[in-house]
Amino acid sequence: MKIEGNPRFGYSSIVSRPDFTWPDGKRLAVYVALCVEHFSYGTGMGLAYSPGLSHPNSYNWGWREYGNRVGGWRLIGLFEEQKLPLTVLLNSSCYEHCPELVSAFSKRGDEIVAHGYTNSEHPNGMSEEEERKTIEKVTKAIREAEGKPPAGWMSPGAHPSRHTEDLLAKAGYKYTLDWPMDDQPVWMKTDGGPLLSVPYPHEVNDVPMVILHDGTGQAFADMAIDNFDEMLAQSEKQPLAYGITIHTFIVGQPFRLRQFRRVLEHIQKHNDKVWFTTAGNIADHYAGQFPPPAGGSNP
Template sequence: MSVALPKPLAISVSVMLEGWTDDSAPGIGPMGNPLKPGVLDLQARSWAEYGPKAGAWRLLDILHKLEVRSVFYVSGILAERYPDLMKAIVGAGHAVAAHGWGQNIIPSYQTAAEEAHDLQRCVKAIEQSTGRSPPGWLSPRCTPSDRTSALLAKSGFDWHADFFDQDLPRRHSTPDGMITAVPFTMEVNDMPLYVRYGAEPEAFTRTFERIAGNWPRLGLPQGCLDITVHAHVFGRPFGAIEFMNCLEAVQRYDEWAWLTDHQTLAGLCKAG
């Protein structure tokens, strides 16, 4: 059963705060050309570390200035290493959801025991740094295993965002109980647009406005759209400016669109 939205287009704001284990680095970085297999890319590691050290703080400032609430999807390894940042995120009124232990650890590659272990240490790190259990989950690379939803339901999570097959949140049955499946859209996301496809920063807002501005032409269906930035990518000045532009653009479509976040959508779905 899907949720009925207050307005046709729900626009969720999410910040990805991602970390890698010490023996790994992002597979995609600004240099473009990957190093030889077996060589640790220290440039990519340093690039990624901008997220917790500078980018997340800038994005927090923007969200505060525009009075926008977001979900921060956080790697457990960063929750453990940057407790002051975690406290600042929660103190500003944002939700901290789980994004795996490290970005190089993909659930679909793991055994059941490995996945359960990494999920629990991610939860523990977030609990210890924020004082709260993470209510939601998004897998590294958005790629769960065939048992992830059941493991999350069993562990007490409210929502799971590794879903791309429908337009609205819905209750999802697993062998270990129910969980809310929150759809995650990739169209307004700095990682594919800027890093993978090489688009200029302005493509972020253009893509958003193409969708939101033309929503009435589609018949004003009920649906979800994500505005997603990574702290180590659009947390930098060139991207933060565009993130701000995009959030401000939402006001032009407030007749049929509204700003929200995955936690709010999951709550509406569960209540309905």
């Protein structure tokens, strides 16, 4: 079998890279990505809490809709209480479906990251032209609502196509969250020029932990805290970026929210060592210190 190489970036060991710091000399950057999603009723794809049931599936749709009606608001309250920013991964259809919720994030100054139109469809499966038009539609909706285009992208279902990065760079995006392969940002090659990959968690993420592996809210909180403590210690050797991914309809459930509060309170105890920020700020700071290398990707 011939092993195909990845055309976007080459191999690079974290122990052999130049040293740097985050703002104020801090070594660990932390952000929370909150997925705010809208799903088609009776059709399409989407995370299943009751797999095997045919459409229309009121139980499954209602579980996910809880995040827009209740869970998202509870999480806004928690982050207001903790005085912390959010990186909001937004299905742009939410501007039509739950504009009041999206507006609340905007008023807080949270970063809005493009997360496709709806999680009922994934880009991997679209034609290149269909995907290009979807990116244009999503970008336009966010630009018109927020007064500026989104800098970052996360594909619905974390499932980009072979064309996604090329299309994003051509559309003016600065970074992507689709590649969970590092604890530092990585420059990628695309047909539209360099695109930065910002570390995104596919482990410290409530979907695999809670839904796929049947983890409890307490276990998810313990994992997030353990990951933080270990990365804080490791950041003495290399500066690192730590993300936590949550969904309004998963961690937004009251019993999980109570456990997640424990995570934020733990991180807050280390404010002197941690830069709690957004994915976009991480991308900007890294790009300011390390412009795209010749050829467009890291060695």
